[in-house]
Amino acid sequence: MEPNKNTTKIIAGAAIIGLGIAACNHFLDDPRKPKTTSKTVWKNIKTCACKGRRTCALCINPEINPDTVARPVLPTIIPKNDEEFLDQGVQVFRNFITTEEHDKLVKLILQNEKFVDSQSGRKKVDYGPRVNFRQKKIKLPPTFIGFPSYTKFIIDRLYEKCNFKTHEVLFLEYEPERGAHIDPHLDDKWAWGEQIINLNLLSSTVLTLANSKNEIAVTLNCGDLMVLTKEARHVWTHEIKQEHITEHRLCITVRDISKEVQELRPDIVKQLEDPTPYFDL
Numbered sequence: 001m002e003p004n005k006n007t008t009k010i011i012a013g014a015a016i017i018g019l020g021i022a023a024c025n026h027f028l029d030d031p032r033k034p035k036t037t038s039k040t041v042w043k044n045i046k047t048c049a050c051k052g053r054r055t056c057a058l059c060i061n062p063e064i065n066p067d068t069v070a071r072p073v074l075p076t077i078i079p080k081n082d083e084e085f086l087d088q089g090v091q092v093f094r095n096f097i098t099t100e101e102h103d104k105l106v107k108l109i110l111q112n113e114k115f116v117d118s119q120s121g122r123k124k125v126d127y128g129p130r131v132n133f134r135q136k137k138i139k140l141p142p143t144f145i146g147f148p149s150y151t152k153f154i155i156d157r158l159y160e161k162c163n164f165k166t167h168e169v170l171f172l173e174y175e176p177e178r179g180a181h182i183d184p185h186l187d188d189k190w191a192w193g194e195q196i197i198n199l200n201l202l203s204s205t206v207l208t209l210a211n212s213k214n215e216i217a218v219t220l221n222c223g224d225l226m227v228l229t230k231e232a233r234h235v236w237t238h239e240i241k242q243e244h245i246t247e248h249r250l251c252i253t254v255r256d257i258s259k260e261v262q263e264l265r266p267d268i269v270k271q272l273e274d275p276t277p278y279f280d281l
C-alpha cells in the first residue's frame, strides 16, 4: 500500500524529531551546547523516564537538571550480623533461592520480560495492581492475566516461610551505564502491606536504610531476600545508591495490598488470591 501524504508527513516529522533527540543527546556533554536551553526545552528533548527531581545518566546536567534529591549525610553502620536490626524490622534471608534456581530465574527474566524505562535509570516490568497514589485509587489493569509461572516457586516459598500472600511482582533492572539507582523512599503506605520484599539477583549490591541518626548499609548477594517491616517499613527510608550498582543487577520487589485497601477492594484480592493466577510463557 502506498503511504498517503499524512503518513509520509508523520514519518518525516518523527524522523526529524528523532534526529533532533539524537543530536541533543550528543550535546549533553558538549561544550558547544547552547547555554540558553530552558527547562521546558530540556523536558522535551529528554529521552528517559525521570520525573520531578529524579535523574539518571541520560538526563543529569549540572546547569539545567542537577540532582537535587536531598540525602542527609549520616554516619554509616555496617551491621555486625543479620539479626542486629531485626527488632526494628530488618530481616535478611540469605540464599532464599539456590544458585541453580537463581541462574535459571535470571535467564528466564532476561529472555522473556519486556522491560520499560522507569525513573532514575531503572527499567521495570510490573505484574499486579496499578495504583494512583495521590488519588488513592487502585485497579487491576485489563491486561493482567497473572504472574509469570516461573515465579510460582518464589511466591509459594514466601507463603511457606513468611505467611506472605503475593499481590504484586515487580521486576527491576539496574545498569551502571544508565546511572540506575533508587532514591531514598518509603513504599506507599496506603496501597501496600506491612512487609516489603526485595529479592536480589545477578550481582551484589548494598541496600541503604536511613533513620534520623544513621545509615545502615546491608550487603545483598545473589539470591538474598530482604524483608522490611515495622520501623524499617514505615519510618526508615531505603535506597540503592548509584555507587552501589557496579554491575548489571536485577531485583524482584514483591508486595501485598494493605489491609485498608483489601477491605475496600475485596474483588481485586479475590482475583489475586483465589487462586493465585499464573500464565505460562
Ligand SMILES: O=C(O)CCC(=O)C(=O)O
Pocket (backbone or CB within 6 Å): 170, 172, 182, 187, 198, 207, 238, 240, 251, 253
Ligand atoms: O532494588 C531494590 O532492591 C529496591 C527496590 C525498591 O525499593 C522498590 O521497588 O520499592
Ligand SMILES: [Fe+2]
Pocket (backbone or CB within 6 Å): 185, 186, 187, 196, 238
Ligand atoms: Fe522500595
Ligand SMILES: [Zn+2]
Pocket (backbone or CB within 6 Å): 048, 049, 050, 054, 055, 056, 057, 058, 059, 060, 120, 121
Ligand atoms: Zn533520566
